[in-house]
Amino acid sequence: EVQLVESGGGLVQPGGSLRLSCVASGFTFSEFAMSWVRQAPGKGLEWVAAVHGGGSSAGYADAVKGRFTVSRDNSKNMLYLQVNSLRAEDTAVYYCAKDSWPRNGVFDAFDIWGQGTMVTVSS
Amino acid sequence: EIVLTQSPGTLSLSPGERATLSCRASQSVSSDYLAWYQQKPGQAPKLLIYGASSRATGIPDRFIGSGSGTDFSLTISRLEPEDFAMYYCHQYGRSPPFSFGQGTKLEIK
Numbered sequence: 001e002v003q004l005v006e007s008g009g010g011l012v013q014p015g016g017s018l019r020l021s022c023v024a025s026g027f028t029f030s031e032f033a034m035s036w037v038r039q040a041p042g043k044g045l046e047w048v049a050a051v052h053g054g055g056s057s058a059g060y061a062d063a064v065k066g067r068f069t070v071s072r073d074n075s076k077n078m079l080y081l082q083v084n085s086l087r088a089e090d091t092a093v094y095y096c097a098k099d100s101w102p103r104n105g106v107f108d109a110f111d112i113w114g115q116g117t118m119v120t121v122s123s
Numbered sequence: 124e125i126v127l128t129q130s131p132g133t134l135s136l137s138p139g140e141r142a143t144l145s146c147r148a149s150q151s152v153s154s155d156y157l158a159w160y161q162q163k164p165g166q167a168p169k170l171l172i173y174g175a176s177s178r179a180t181g182i183p184d185r186f187i188g189s190g191s192g193t194d195f196s197l198t199i200s201r202l203e204p205e206d207f208a209m210y211y212c213h214q215y216g217r218s219p220p221f222s223f224g225q226g227t228k229l230e231i232k
Contacts, residue, residue, distance in 0.1 A: 047220065047223060
């Protein structure tokens with residue numbers, strides 16, 4: 001079964017940091033680009049970051065550029081999101097998501113999502 | 124960044140009726156890299172349509188995606204009770220950043 005499981009969320013003070021993790025199973029992890037998408041309470045989906053299968057190329061939303069870093073360890077089937085300089089507006093459920101096709105150079109639609117991990121930024 | 128605008132914000136219909144949801148992009152979406160997702164409360168989104176008009180695996184044929192360039196639509200031909208949910212469009216492709224629309228809530232009338 002193809003599965004994504006996130007962890008690492010929690011309550012953090014403004015200006016703090018966290019590292020979110022996502023463990024993948026049931027597919028050849030290194031062949032697929034992976035992304036992070038977040039959803040603030042009661043709000044819509046927001047694309048956050050994505051990284052190609054080899055890990056060498058990544059992209060970020062303007063709202064998180066310079067504060068968040070996406071990375072992956074293909075030997076461990078793990079996706080990460082290092083989140084620094086957190087703000088109240090970063091409070092959200094963070095989902096990791098798998099690209100639907102193993103295409104080189106293209107970030108694709110997401111066919112598999114994790115259950116999400118909640119990040120709350122508050123003093 | 125391409126901005127996606129969905130309309131209407133809320134759509135109130137009855138089971139058996141036809142639903143049409145719109146997604147308009149601020150600039151042309153290359154190669155029709157446009158997807159639609161369904162999300163129910165407390166659940167992760169579910170992929171319905173990719174490439175503007177291709178149904179994802181296991182998605183019933185009452186879900187129909189269409190459009191190109193800047194104007195896209197999701198049509199649900201005959202609403203089933205389980206179709207009442209939030210729907211989001213999503214633009215993807217070669218060059219991030221990418222984006223989602225703000226969503227359309229499909230509710231039972």
